[in-house]
Amino acid sequence: MTLEQVPEGVVLAVAGALDLSLASTLRRTVERAARLRPSVLVIDLTAVTFLASVGMAELVRAHRQSGEDTAVRVVATGRLVLRPLQVTRLTDELALHDTLADALAAR
């Protein structure tokens, strides 16, 4: 899991299985990112190979707990990540983008 500051904001890239073992790391990293008060926080799931419900719960938490000044966007491509988000209709809740560039450019 990496956290990178870019001109548009902060990019949090997650790799591997986003399950119980990684979820708490994601939560702490989101909190760290939030302290930077970026205008955009992108959670990039491109390299995620498995999205467990505990991981989705953290995405919802990140989305709902972000301050008014921070827009949380999620990069999700491929059915490994998209299918669980569709089944739980989190596609309605989260701001999803196909690529990191799209997520950073979105308004």
Next chain:
Amino acid sequence: MTLTPRGAASSEPETAALLDALAPSFTAPDGRPVAVERRAITPDELAALAPVDGEVVVVPDDTRLAALVPGATAALVVVDPERGDSTSGAGGTALVAREPVDRSHVAAARAVAAATGELRRTVAGLRGEAAVIDALQSVGRQLTAQLDIDTLVQDATDAATTAVGAAFGAFFYNLINQFGESYTLYTLSGVPREAFSRFPMPRNTEVFAPTFDGNGTVRSDDITADPRFGHNAPYHGMPEGHLPVRSYLAVSVISPSNGEVLGGFFFGHPEPGRFTARHEYLAEGIAGYSAIALDNARLYGRERNFTRELSRSMLPDVPPVPGLDLVTRYLPAATGPNIGGDWFDVIPLGSGATAFVIGDVVGHGVPAATIMGQVRTAIRSYALLDLGPADVLGHVATLLGGFTEPTFVTCFYAVHAAQELVYANAGHLPALLRRADGTIEQLGEATAQPLGVGAAFPERRTTFPPGDGLLLYTDGLVESRSSRDLAQGMEWLLAAVAALPRPLGPADCDRLVATLTGGEHDDDIALVSVHHRDGHHRDAEAAR
């Protein structure tokens, strides 16, 4: 687990200087210097020369010298801790003469001993201390990272037996079974298990009592000469056939969390006087780490059993429902310590209808299990008010919104009455409806968000005539395979269900789980199968 030797086997500068200074002291009876050769001495060879502890220069007697270097007339061995290791002891370098000599080399050796002995003993002592601390630290690190009791106790026994140089070591430790009764197990190191299997467990005899009672370390140069030895029937000493023990060292293992004696280490050696204060210190150190590790493993095991029991105790008794064949399953994760928050329920409603519930609380362990208990009770309560599925889930979502910590709960709720199913799905995987003609429909896919996220849970209806079957399940069933691809897992599930006979019996459900998970599900799994009996089965029932 091994104790790492300190340093390479190279002579240190003082040793080289000492050898250079001592070499000219070998003189013939006429005072003329004689040729001296140098020879490396292994720890075993040095031990055979019987050096006194702390001695710097050893003067071998004639018999031992003849055994070591045939044809030698005289020799001095300079002890060098660097030429050895922490388990077998120091080695050294010998100065060997092969011509007749006088006694002046012995006088030189005595002078060296007088001049440098104290200093070298101090240095050796300090180095020994450092090695002990190194060894202890590495053993401690490995032990305290271990949560599996069997591995932990064997590693500890092996490490301690090696560290104290015992011929064999044993670790007796107490465990508590599921009924709260204490029982004792043991591990051995240095001897096969058969060497002790004929003997009963050691009792609280005068020799063993201080260790089992936690009254301090017992170290004896010769336990058979100890006043506490041999007083207890039936053996009055060691039982016939027991490995010979003279040197004896025993250390208690005491829980740091509650002061309870968790067990004891026992070390033996057939020769007297083998265990030193340093060995005692090492054994006590390893016992201390073992106590922490055992405590951790026991607490970990307790938490795991507690959670498992908690999950089980929350499982409902499934009542028989007229006209329906029900099979329910709850399987805790087969691998790993994680207990999930999966649950199911079958609720007979006042109107004669039946509610079927399956759900999954995100997370694992006690927090998930306790939230699951509350959600399950809440759903039961609203269900018994005869509210429809949309209202039941809506009320539960409102209730969860009042929790301080955000929750994420997926749940499929269906009510069966007569020939109809009414259902709502809060972010759970779709239920499978297998029609009498064999077609399979997925019910409620992606109709609403999980409880804790969404607020509205639209209701759907479908027919459920006799001959149809409904299968509710949790994600452990479709996410167990290595790919962890939900879409792939759903395909496998559909194919597996289509291949099963109708109606699904208990064995079919077990086979379904085995087929899909290969018996290695790392998440828990809940399953409810409902079959609406058709006419044929009703006739069969009536005929019984």
